[in-house]
Amino acid sequence: MTLSLYNTLTRRQEPFEPVEPPKVRMYCCGVTVYDYCHLGHARSYIAWDTVRRYLIWRGYDVRYVQNFTDIDDKILNRARQEGSTMEEVADRYTQAYFEDMARLNILEADEYPRATHTLDGIKRLIHELEHRGYAYAAGGDVYYKVRKFQDYGQLSGRKLEEMKAGASGRVEDDPEAQKKEDPFDFALWKEAKPGEPAWESPWGSGRPGWHIECSAMVRDRLGETIDIHAGGADLVFPHHENEIAQSQAVTGKPLAKYWMHNGFVTINGEKMSKSLGNFTTIRQLLDEGNVPPMVVRLFVLQAQYRKPIDFTDEAIASATQGWNTLKEALLFANQYGEKLGWTFPGGSLGTREVSAAPLAEFVERFQAAMDDDFNTSSALAVLFEIAKEIRRDRNLLVHEGKTDTAPELLKQQWQTLVTLANVLGLEADADAETTEQQSNGLSDAEIEALIEQRKAARKAKNFAEGDRIRDELQAQGITLIDKPGGVTQWHRN
Numbered sequence: 001m002t003l004s005l006y007n008t009l010t011r012r013q014e015p016f017e018p019v020e021p022p023k024v025r026m027y028c029c030g031v032t033v034y035d036y037c038h039l040g041h042a043r044s045y046i047a048w049d050t051v052r053r054y055l056i057w058r059g060y061d062v063r064y065v066q067n068f069t070d071i072d073d074k075i076l077n078r079a080r081q082e083g084s085t086m087e088e089v090a091d092r093y094t095q096a097y098f099e100d101m102a103r104l105n106i107l108e109a110d111e112y113p114r115a116t117h118t119l120d121g122i123k124r125l126i127h128e129l130e131h132r133g134y135a136y137a138a139g140g141d142v143y144y145k146v147r148k149f150q151d152y153g154q155l156s157g158r159k160l161e162e163m164k165a166g167a168s169g170r171v172e173d174d175p176e177a178q179k180k181e182d183p184f185d186f187a188l189w190k191e192a193k194p195g196e197p198a199w200e201s202p203w204g205s206g207r208p209g210w211h212i213e214c215s216a217m218v219r220d221r222l223g224e225t226i227d228i229h230a231g232g233a234d235l236v237f238p239h240h241e242n243e244i245a246q247s248q249a250v251t252g253k254p255l256a257k258y259w260m261h262n263g264f265v266t267i268n269g270e271k272m273s274k275s276l277g278n279f280t281t282i283r284q285l286l287d288e289g290n291v292p293p294m295v296v297r298l299f300v301l302q303a304q305y306r307k308p309i310d311f312t313d314e315a316i317a318s319a320t321q322g323w324n325t326l327k328e329a330l331l332f333a334n335q336y337g338e339k340l341g342w343t344f345p346g347g348s349l350g351t352r353e354v355s356a357a358p359l360a361e362f363v364e365r366f367q368a369a370m371d372d373d374f375n376t377s378s379a380l381a382v383l384f385e386i387a388k389e390i391r392r393d394r395n396l397l398v399h400e401g402k403t404d405t406a407p408e409l410l411k412q413q414w415q416t417l418v419t420l421a422n423v424l425g426l427e428a429d430a431d432a433e434t435t436e437q438q439s440n441g442l443s444d445a446e447i448e449a450l451i452e453q454r455k456a457a458r459k460a461k462n463f464a465e466g467d468r469i470r471d472e473l474q475a476q477g478i479t480l481i482d483k484p485g486g487v488t489q490w491h492r493n
Contacts, residue, residue, distance in 0.1 A: 028231060047300065142187070261306070295319045
C-alpha cells in the first residue's frame with residue numbers, strides 16, 4: 001500500500017514521496033501567543049499530531065517543527081490592556097499552550113522556534129530579497145514586490161487582479177499605503193512605533209512582518225525545501241502564499257513539496273467568534289464543560305482532517321458514548337487479563353505494554369484508511385469493530401464466567417486495539433480511571449463491604465434490606481450478579 005495525501009498546491013491527491021526518505025521534515029504554523037487556545041487550535045493540532053504519529057508508525061524518521069508567533073499587534077494590545085509587556089504575555093500563553101496540548105495527548109514538537117529568537121535569520125532573508133530585487137525599503141519599512149514574483153497565487157489559485165489591495169497580513173492595517181510601490185505589496189519589516197518593542201536592523205529600528213517570520217524559521221530549522229508544510233485552511237492566503245513568494249524568490253527551490261490544510265470549525269453551524277458569544281477555549285470545554293480530553297480528540301478524528309466540523313452538544317454526547325466504548329475495551333486487560341491468564345513483560349497490564357504482533361486483518365484495513373489521505377473516520381471504524389468484539393466477550397465473561405473467543409486470540413485483539421488507538425493518540429489511563437471512579441462514587445472496598453452486608457441481610461431473610469443495597473449499588477453504576485453457591489460478582493457499568 002502507498003500513502004497518498006491531498007496537496008493544496010497541486011489540488012490533487014498524490015503519492016507521498018519524501019525528499020530524502022525515510023526522513024520527513026514537517027513544519028506546522030503555530031499559535032500567536034496572546035490568548036488561550038480555542039477549539040480551532042484543538043482541531044488543527046490534533047490533526048497534525050495524528051499525521052505525525054502515523055508517519056512515525058509507518059517507519060518514517062519525522063522531524064516536526066512548530067513555531068510560536070511572539071511578535072504581533074494582538075500581543076501588544078493585550079500587554080497594554082494588562083499593563084504588562086509583550087514578553088510577559090507571550091510567555092504566559094506559551095505555557096498555557098503546552099498545558100492544553102498535553103491534556104489532549106498532543107506530542108511536543110521536536111523544536112519550537114520563536115520569532116524573537118529568529119531575528120538574525122529574518123533580517124538575513126530580508127536582505128537577500130532586497131539584494132535580488134524582490135524587496136525595497138520605504139520610510140523605515142521594507143516591502144515585498146508581489147508583481148515581481150511571477151508564480152504569486154500558485155497555492156491559493158488567486159490572481160492579482162482578483163485580490164483586494166492591502167491584503168498584507170496581521171502585522172498592519174496598512175495605514176501607510178502611500179509608502180508602497182504597489183498596493184499588493186506586503187510588509188517584511190515595520191518601522192518602530194513609539195512605546196512598542198523594536199529591534200535594530202539595516203533599515204532602522206523596527207520589527208518583522210508576520211509572513212517573513214515563518215519563512216525564516218522554516219529555513220533555519222529545516223532547510224530550503226521541506227516535505228510537509230501544514231496549517232489551517234485560513235492560512236492558505238495570504239500567509240502561506242506569501243511564505244512561498246519570500247522563500248522561493250531567494251532559494252529558487254520549492255519551500256515545501258506538500259502543503260496540507262485542515263478544515264474549519266463551527267459552533268452549532270456558526271463561525272466561532274467572541275461577538276456571537278460562542279467562542280470556546282480548550283480549557284473551558286475541558287474544565288467548565290467537563291468534557292474528557294479523549295472525547296475531544298475522538299470528536300475531531302471522527303471527521304477526515306480536510307472536512308469542516310461542527311461542535312454541538314449532540315456531537316459531543318455522541319463522541320462521549322464512542323469514547324466510553326473504546327475506553328472500556330482499552331482497559332479490558334487491566335480488569336480481566338489476570339482472570340484470563342494473560343501475562344505481559346514485567347508483569348504489567350498497562351495499556352501501553354503490547355508484546356504480541358497485532359492482527360494483520362485489522363492492521364491492513366486501518367492502514368488502507370490512513371494511507372488514503374489520513375482518513376481517520378474510516379480508521380476509527382476498524383477500532384470500534386475490535387472494541388465491540390471485546391465488549392461482547394467481556395459481557396460473556398461477566399455473566400457466564402467464560403468467553404467465546406480463545407483467551408490468546410482475545411489478547412491479540414486487545415493488543416491490536418491498543419496499538420492502533422495509540423497511533424491516533426487515543427489512550428486510556430487505568431490509574432486515572434480508578435481515581436475518577438473512586439472520587440465520583442464508591443471505592444472497590446466500599447462496594448465489597450456493601451455486598452457483604454447484603455449477604456448478611458439475605459442470610460437473615462431480610463430480603464427488603466438486600467434489595468435496598470442492590471438498588472443503591474445499581475443507582476451508582478454497580479451491577480451485581482448472583483451466582484450459584486452464594487457467590488456475588490459485580491462490575492461497574
